[in-house]
Amino acid sequence: MTTSPAREIWNPYRPDCPSRRLLDRIGDRWTVLIVGALDAGPTRFSAIGTRVGGISQKMLAQTLRGLEADGLVNRTAYAEVPPRVEYELTALGRSLQVPLQALEDWAVENMSRVAEHQKAAS
Template sequence: MATQTAPQRRASERERFDAYLATCPARKLLDRISDKWVSLLLNALADGPRRYSELSRTLAGVSQKMLTQTLRTMERDGLVARTVTPAVPVRVDYALTPLGASLLPIMTAIKAWAETHIHEVDEAQAAYDAGRF
């Protein structure tokens, strides 16, 4: 292994985590957090822990399989904590971890932007489609 100077090491580290590069591990994370269910779940958990059934009712259109899969992935990534309380029936709560909470302001802003600008996007799509046919 060749030795590197300090500036070369810094440049190498910058390249290692450059999301524009195909080999960058940050790409996997960007892919995951850009998923619609992840962003909606983060926003749904903003006010505190929620039970699975509450999350299912809040996220209209999510299948049981997709909700379970997304929550497991978010737990694995350290964004969500799952707490099981022994009772009859067993109670399972999901809450944002500090890491998940740190992502919340960005996701809240994206959700608000989408809700504010959906009409403009719809109009742009309609104008684009009208010109294409």
């Protein structure tokens, strides 16, 4: 197995590698759900919150800010009364949809088996 040049530079197994922060972001449950919620295109803050049940407004805002800072989400504010803000995945954010959808699908398909193991362990 060959190692890519990027893998040599950004090695998340090194404790000092900044790629760990990115893995923390994309591995976060809210990120997985927010990226999925933005699949349909530009979406208002409240609609994202409705789609992602159980997320607080504070956590939604914090996660969206982080995704924006990482270049995964664009925030567009419209000069209207009342003000309107929409969030949309960037091309980089859309490239994350396939692996995150695979992770979501895996969780749904295997949850009953995991629950059986959890029950047996308790």
